[in-house]
Structure formats: C-alpha cells, structure tokens
Amino acid sequence: MQPQPLIFRKGLDRRSEVAHVLEASYHSDLIAQIKASNDGFQSGRLRVHLAREFGFCYGVDRAVDYAYQARQRFTDRTVFLTGEIIHNPHVNDQIRAQGIRFLSDPHESIDALTPDDVVILPAFGIPVELLERLAERGCTLVDTTCGSVLNVWKNVKRYARDGFTSVIHGKYWHEETRATASQAQDAGGHYLVVLNRVEAAVACGYIQHGGSRETFLSTFERASSPGFDPDRDLQRVGCANQTTMLSSESMEIGEMFRDAVRQRHGDAGLDRRFQAFDTICSATQDRQDAVVALLAERQLDLMIVLGGYNSSNTCNLARICAESVPTYHIADPDRLVSSAEIRHKPVTSKHEVVTNAWLAPGPATIGLTSGASTPDNLVEQVIRRLETLVNS
Numbered sequence: 006m007q008p009q010p011l012i013f014r015k016g017l018d019r020r021s022e023v024a025h026v027l028e029a030s031y032h033s034d035l036i037a038q039i040k041a042s043n044d045g046f047q048s049g050r051l052r053v054h055l056a057r058e059f060g061f062c063y064g065v066d067r068a069v070d071y072a073y074q075a076r077q078r079f080t081d082r083t084v085f086l087t088g089e090i091i092h093n094p095h096v097n098d099q100i101r102a103q104g105i106r107f108l109s110d111p112h113e114s115i116d117a118l119t120p121d122d123v124v125i126l127p128a129f130g131i132p133v134e135l136l137e138r139l140a141e142r143g144c145t146l147v148d149t150t151c152g153s154v155l156n157v158w159k160n161v162k163r164y165a166r167d168g169f170t171s172v173i174h175g176k177y178w179h180e181e182t183r184a185t186a187s188q189a190q191d192a193g194g195h196y197l198v199v200l201n202r203v204e205a206a207v208a209c210g211y212i213q214h215g216g217s218r219e220t221f222l223s224t225f226e227r228a229s230s231p232g233f234d235p236d237r238d239l240q241r242v243g244c245a246n247q248t249t250m251l252s253s254e255s256m257e258i259g260e261m262f263r264d265a266v267r268q269r270h271g272d273a274g275l276d277r278r279f280q281a282f283d284t285i286c287s288a289t290q291d292r293q294d295a296v297v298a299l300l301a302e303r304q305l306d307l308m309i310v311l312g313g314y315n316s317s318n319t320c321n322l323a324r325i326c327a328e329s330v331p332t333y334h335i336a337d338p339d340r341l342v343s344s345a346e347i348r349h350k351p352v353t354s355k356h357e358v359v360t361n362a363w364l365a366p367g368p369a370t371i372g373l374t375s376g377a378s379t380p381d382n383l384v385e386q387v388i389r390r391l392e393t394l395v396n397s
C-alpha cells in the first residue's frame with residue numbers, strides 16, 4: 006500500500022514568526038485608514054472612492070500566510086509551489102524571493118521530487134491526478150485549498166454519486182475549474198464546463214431538441230469529461246460554478262438549464278433531472294456587490310480595477326464596472342504611465358492595450374477596487390500615482 010503523504014492543512018505553527026514579513030510585504034497603513042473611515046481619499050483635485058470590499062480574500066490571505074509559514078518551518082528543505090499561488094504577479098514574485106520554487110517552471114519536474122521536498126498546493130486546489138503524483142513522490146504537502154473551493158468539490162462529488170453530470174460555469178483552462186472537474190470525474194461522474202450564456206445556450210438547446218452530436222462534442226472538446234456523450238450525459242444535470250464567476254451570469258445559466266430540462270421532460274421530472282447549488286464564494290459576491298453599490302452611490306469620472314489579467318474575479322469586477330463607467334483594468338500601478346497614457350486590459354480583450362488621453366485635465370473623481378489576489382500596498386501605490394497625475 007502506498008504510504009500516505011504528510012499533509013498540513015491547518016497552518017504550520019509559525020504564524021507569529023511570519024506576521025511581520027507579511028505586514029511589510031502586503032499591508033498599507035493608508036488603506037487601513039481609508040477602510041476604517043469609509044470616507045474615501047481626497048488630495049487636491051483628486052477624489053478616490055474605494056469599493057466597500059476589495060483586495061485579499063480570506064482564501065488568499067490564508068494561502069499566502071501558509072506559504073510563508075512553510076518556508077519558515079522547513080528552512081533546511083526545498084519548498085515548491087505547484088504553480089502560481091494566486092493570480093498576482095507581484096505576490097508570486099515576492100514568494101519566489103523567499104526561495105520558494107515553482108514546479109510550473111520549465112526546468113522543474115515532479116519526477117525529480119523526493120520525500121525531503123515540501124510542496125504547497127494553491128488556494129484554487131489541484132487536480133486529483135496531480136495530487137496522486139505528488140503523493141507517489143512522498144513529499145510533504147501544505148494544502149492551502151480554500152474552504153469555498155472544497156465546498157464546490159463537495160457538491161460535484163454529490164452530483165456524481167447521485168448520477169448527475171456536473172455542469173460547471175467556469176473557464177475550463179482555469180486551475181480551480183480543472184481541479185473541480187477532476188473531482189467530479191474521480192467520483193465516477195461526468196462534467197461539462199460552460200464559459201458563458203452562449204455556451205450554456207448550446208448545451209440547453211441540445212437538452213431540449215437534440216442536434217448534431219459531432220458539433221456538440223467539437224464545441225466542448227476541451228470542456229467535457231473523457232467519453233462525454235451528450236445524449237446520455239445531459240439527461241440529469243447538476244449546476245455549480247467556479248467560485249469567482251460573475252454571480253448574475255451564473256444564476257442566469259442555472260435558470261437556463263432548469264428551463265431546458267423542464268421543457269424537455271416536464272415539471273414532473275424536474276427534481277429527478279436537475280439540481281443547482283450556487284458555489285460563488287462569499288468573498289467574490291461581496292466584492293461584486295461592493296462595486297455595484299459604489300457605481301450606484303457615486304458619480305465617477307472613471308473606474309480603476311487593479312489585479313492580475315488572468316485573475317478571474319478581477320476580470321469580472323471590470324466587466325461590472327465597464328457597463329456603467331469608463332473602466333481601466335490595470336495589472337500594476339506602473340500601468341498608470343502618465344496622465345496621457347494608460348496601459349490596461351479592456352474587458353473584451355485578453356491583451357493589454359495603450360489608451361491615450363484617458364485622464365481629463367482638472368478635478369477627477371475616480372472609483373477604485375482590486376481583485377481578491379491584490380494586496381493593499383499596491384492599491385496604495387495606485388492612489389499615490391493618481392495623486393501625482395491629477396495634481397501635477
């Protein structure tokens with residue numbers, strides 16, 4: 006029998022020893038002050054309104070804390086991360102600077118790991134197959150998988166056990182969704198990942214009217230479980246979501262599937278053929294609600310959304326804002342190049358672009374929020390940069 010790896014899931018007894026490093030690396034006195042007063046920031050011609058909730062969520066806080074604790078506890082051992090701990094380049098760089106190596110780097114290999122090595126699993130979890138490979142190597146594991154992600158896994162495993170296919174609203178390439186899909190499969194179930202309403206409509210159309218099996222399979226080639234058969238595997242569906250999706254879209258997609266099942270099988274069969282569980286995490290929901298409130302309460306000239314371009318929750322904050330006000334999603338404070346130039350990712354694009362004349366001369370009222378993987382010290386740097394640009 007394969008020996009069970011040593012897994013740390015509840016900290017490593019080094020919290021007080023790393024607290025000062027975390028504080029120095031990610032904290033901001035200015036942001037703490039603004040949060041406490043809930044009164045925004047005023048300097049000369051600049052007024053900044055912050056969303057009520059932004060920045061590090063409980064899952065990211067814990068993951069980063071555990072990574073630093075792991076480094077502190079295992080000083081004589083090599084400590085790895087499976088990949089990015091969270092989707093923020095600044096935080097990942099800081100973690101590298103602690104001497105933690107990334108297994109996702111081209112020169113690293115899981116096959117080279119030994120029982121002396123320590124591997125940290127990220128907040129969004131890892132696929133079952135990867136966990137098995139790490140266990141085979143006998144490494145010590147530090148599991149920072151967020152409780153809200155574990156909650157999604159619990160639901161898709163239940164769907165699998167009850168004979169339901171998990172329909173996951175998410176990005177099939179995202180680490181969290183890949184991990185969640187693997188849990189459904191490991192529990193003997195099938196899964197289908199739908200990115201948005203358009204893909205949901207394709208699947209719902211098939212449930213209602215059937216269609217070309219080949220077209221369906223090629224549409225969801227990389228987003229469905231191996232051997233997926235839409236005629237068999239869409240008979241009973243259970244909806245779940247990647248924790249960081251746009252909550253309004255997830256709810257709508259759940260309703261689309263409910264309606265499709267009802268249309269196809271009638272009301273009588275609904276309970277036996279359809280289940281849904283909202284697995285958007287509370288931190289994501291709170292941050293989305295906070296920008297909706299900010300946009301409703303304040304007259305803003307523009308909105309800055311700070312966070313990694315591959316951060317799902319940050320991109321969704323930008324989507325919400327862009328519906329109401331000119332919005333600039335920036336990865337770092339240095340993207341505020343000058344009052345004439347900003348580098349940012351539009352919500353409709355995967356790539357950064359340059360926009361000129363983004364900041365009109367004169368007084369400016371700017372809304373600001375940041376994704377769940379963005380530390381407060383970067384938010385402060387954005388405010389300081391805006392202060393310079395608006396007042397000079």
Ligand code: SF4
Pocket residue numbers: 062063064065128129151152153154248249286287288289318377
């Ligand atoms: S965004 Fe939500 S699920 Fe992801 S780490 Fe943060 S709290 Fe956990």
